[in-house]
Amino acid sequence: MGRSPCCDKVGLKKGPWTPEEDQKLLAYIEEHGHGSWRALPAKAGLQRCGKSCRLRWTNYLRPDIKRGKFSIQEEQTIIQLHALLGNRWSAIATHLPKRTDNEIKNYWNTHLKKRLAKMGIDPVTHKPKSDAILSGDGGGAQSKHAANLSHMAQWESARLEAEARLVRQSKLRSTSAFHSQSHLISGGSPEFSGPPSPLNKQNSVGPAGPGSQRCLDILNAWNGTIWSKMNDPGAGGGLAGDLESPTSTLSYSENNAPQMSSTNRIGESSTAFIEFVGNNNNNSSGSCEIMKEEGEEDWKGFGSRSNLPDGIENSISFTSGLQDLTMPMDTPWNREENPDDDHHHHARSGGNFVERFTDLLLSTAGGSVEQSSFSEGCGESDNNNNNNGGAITTTATGAAGPGSEYLEENKNYWDSILNLVNCSPSHTPMF
DNA sequence: AATGATCGCAACCGCGTGACT
DNA sequence: AAGTCACGCGGTTGCGATCAT
Structure with a gap:
C-alpha cells in the first residue's frame, strides 16, 4: 500500500509552535473545523504539514484538554489499564477523560514506569520482579485459577480494545454532522464538544452520536454473552472447568443490529494480560507514609x-x-x-x-x-x-x-x- | 556561579489500516 | 485487485527546565 509523504515538502516549518501559529490554527478550526488536515495548513496560512497541525491540535490546543498533574485515581486507572492493554495509549486514554494519549504515554514513561520499577514491580508484566511466582509450583488448582484469571484479563483487554475501536468508529460516522456544527465552537468553553474525530480523540468526553447506542448494544452483548459463557459449565466455560479463550466477532446486519458470534480462539489483538500472582506480602506496611498530595x-x-x-x-x-x-x-x-x-x-x-x-x-x-x-x-x-x-x-x-x-x-x-x-x-x- | 546530568514534555517519524477510486 | 489518500497510533527524539556537583 502506498503511503503518502507527509512532511517532505521543503519550506514547511518544524519544531515548536509559536503563539502566532497557535492562534492561526485555533482561529481557523474554530471557524471552519479542521476538515482535511492536509488541506488545512494552506487554508489557515500555516507553513506546517497537516500532520503537525493535527498533532498540535489534538495534543495541545484542543479546548477540552485537562492539563496538570494526574490525580491518584488517574494514576491507578493508568496502571490498571496498562496491565490489561499494554502500550495501547489511545485505548487507555479512552478511559481518562480530557487526557491525551500522548500525555498519558509521557506520564507513564516518566513517572509511573519508574515508580513501579523502583518498587520492584516489572512495569511490563506488572508482576513483582523478585517474586518467584506461583507458576513455579507445578500447577494444580492455583495455576488453573491463575489461568482462568489470565483468560479473563485477556478478555477484558480485548473488550477494551473493541470498545475503543467502536467508539472511534461511531465518531467517524457522526463526523459529518459535527462538521456542520463546527462553527459553533467556542474555544475554552467547558461545554465545548468540538469537531469530530480528532477533536474527540479523547472520546470519553465526546458526544454520544448516533453510533454510540450501537456501541452500547454491542458491548452489552459482549459483556453478557461472554460472561454467560464463562459461567456456564454446560458450555464448557464454567470457572470451575477449563476456560478456553474465545474470540468474539462482531458484525452488523443490514438493519444495523449488532450480531455476535463466539469462537474458541483468543483475540489476536489481545496481547497484554495480567498474570495474577499471589503477592500478598503487603510489604509497604510500615514503610510508607500517607502524604497529602494534590488530587x-x-x-x-x-x-x-x-x-x-x-x-x-x-x-x-x-x-x-x-x-x-x-x-x-x-x-x-x-x-x-x-x-x-x-x-x-x-x-x-x-x-x-x-x-x-x-x-x-x-x-x-x-x-x-x-x-x-x-x-x-x-x-x-x-x-x-x-x-x-x-x-x-x-x-x-x-x-x-x-x-x-x-x-x-x-x-x-x-x-x-x-x-x-x-x-x-x-x-x-x-x- | 559554572557546568554537566537528568528530567519532562512537545513534537516528530514511520508504520498500520480503512476508505476511496 | 491494486493504488492512493488520510488518519491514528506508538516509539522516539529534541530541547528547555531543573537538579546535582
Whole structure:
C-alpha cells in the first residue's frame, strides 16, 4: 500500500509552535473545523504539514484538554489499564477523560514506569520482579485459577480494545454532522464538544452520536454473552472447568443490529494480560507514609459508603480504575459535568464484566472481605477508604471455592501495588 | 556561579489500516 | 485487485527546565 509523504515538502516549518501559529490554527478550526488536515495548513496560512497541525491540535490546543498533574485515581486507572492493554495509549486514554494519549504515554514513561520499577514491580508484566511466582509450583488448582484469571484479563483487554475501536468508529460516522456544527465552537468553553474525530480523540468526553447506542448494544452483548459463557459449565466455560479463550466477532446486519458470534480462539489483538500472582506480602506496611498530595481529594470519599446503593454491606475496595473503564456508553461521558456518575456507574450491577470479575474474586474468596485488609499497606486505617481511590463496594456473597485463599491473594496483589503507588508520590524521598 | 546530568514534555517519524477510486 | 489518500497510533527524539556537583 502506498503511503503518502507527509512532511517532505521543503519550506514547511518544524519544531515548536509559536503563539502566532497557535492562534492561526485555533482561529481557523474554530471557524471552519479542521476538515482535511492536509488541506488545512494552506487554508489557515500555516507553513506546517497537516500532520503537525493535527498533532498540535489534538495534543495541545484542543479546548477540552485537562492539563496538570494526574490525580491518584488517574494514576491507578493508568496502571490498571496498562496491565490489561499494554502500550495501547489511545485505548487507555479512552478511559481518562480530557487526557491525551500522548500525555498519558509521557506520564507513564516518566513517572509511573519508574515508580513501579523502583518498587520492584516489572512495569511490563506488572508482576513483582523478585517474586518467584506461583507458576513455579507445578500447577494444580492455583495455576488453573491463575489461568482462568489470565483468560479473563485477556478478555477484558480485548473488550477494551473493541470498545475503543467502536467508539472511534461511531465518531467517524457522526463526523459529518459535527462538521456542520463546527462553527459553533467556542474555544475554552467547558461545554465545548468540538469537531469530530480528532477533536474527540479523547472520546470519553465526546458526544454520544448516533453510533454510540450501537456501541452500547454491542458491548452489552459482549459483556453478557461472554460472561454467560464463562459461567456456564454446560458450555464448557464454567470457572470451575477449563476456560478456553474465545474470540468474539462482531458484525452488523443490514438493519444495523449488532450480531455476535463466539469462537474458541483468543483475540489476536489481545496481547497484554495480567498474570495474577499471589503477592500478598503487603510489604509497604510500615514503610510508607500517607502524604497529602494534590488530587487526594479526588479520591477521598470517592467510594464513600454514603453513596452506595441501599443494601450494600460488607464493603470491599477494589480497582476503581477498572470500574471506570466500564463506564457505560449510554450516559453522558463528560464526568466533570456529572461528578456523581462515578457512583452511579459503580452501582450498576448489570452485565459489567469487570464488576463481575471483581465479584468473582471476592465471592470465590468466600464471603465478605474486610476492608481493613486494604488499609494495612499504608497504615492509616482511620482513612479506610483512601488507599484504593474510588473504592467500589460490592456484596460478597458467593460460596467459598477451592481457591479462595489464592483468589484473595490475587485481589490483594493489585491492592498492594496500588497502595504502594499511592503511598509513594513522586516527590517523596523514595523517588 | 559554572557546568554537566537528568528530567519532562512537545513534537516528530514511520508504520498500520480503512476508505476511496 | 491494486493504488492512493488520510488518519491514528506508538516509539522516539529534541530541547528547555531543573537538579546535582
